[in-house]
Amino acid sequence: MIEILNPPLLARARVTGALVADILSAMRARSTVGTNLLDIDRWTREMIVEAGALSCYVDYAPSFGRGPFGHYICTAVNDAVLHGRPHDYRLADGDLLTLDLAVVKDGVAADAAISFLVGEARPAADVAMIETTERALAAGIAAAGPGARVGDISHAIGTVLGEAGYPINTEFGGHGIGSTMHQDPHVSNSGRPGRGYPLRPGLLLALEPWVMADTAELRVDADGWTLRSATGCRTAHSEHTIAITDDGAEILTLPTT
Structure with a gap:
């Protein structure tokens, strides 16, 4: 299914996108050395409920998962990169944490992810990897607009990742979003x-x-x-929800503060 949102629905999408971004920003600030991943999940739940929104994850049960996800946010640490299920783990100095969040409010969903280092340690390779995913995301957004095609976005993202020397997995990537979290079209990270x-x-x-x-x-x-790297290596992940407009692309998942 591919949905095209009318102006009133797009206005709702902006509200949902800002909520996702604000929750991620709050969780990033609270993710310090010693923070338990289960606390991050609990705090996220509290913010979602307070906003009158719904989690896209709690009852999420696709074919590739093992039953409902059962949590409110994805917390992927170090060699984990996607669908990181919160568990009883306290963050350590130098951990590379990815937070991925999707919620629906007033019938419209938004989805975003951030990767960052916890504590004071700043390994150069980790910093470079995070920055590369952020640059690839910016390139993909710049390639989006009316008249462009999904392949233009995929090519822009893949060019940045490939030129930086990273292998590219095309099994999981971007996607359409609207009244539900995952819709067509699939947006590969190379194309x-x-x-x-x-x-x-x-x-x-x-x-x-x-x-x-x-x-x-x-x-x-x-x-x-x-999902973890097969070799145990570090990982990074950056995500925004965007809306195609008459002039290009609008980022919906930017924090309000």
């Missing part, structure tokens, strides 16, 4: 320009470049959800 679904004003896309330092192969954790 050919001029190919794929043509972008139209009112289309919402969640773009999410992610990489693993030295592999493109994933393995599934024992929890049946968390």
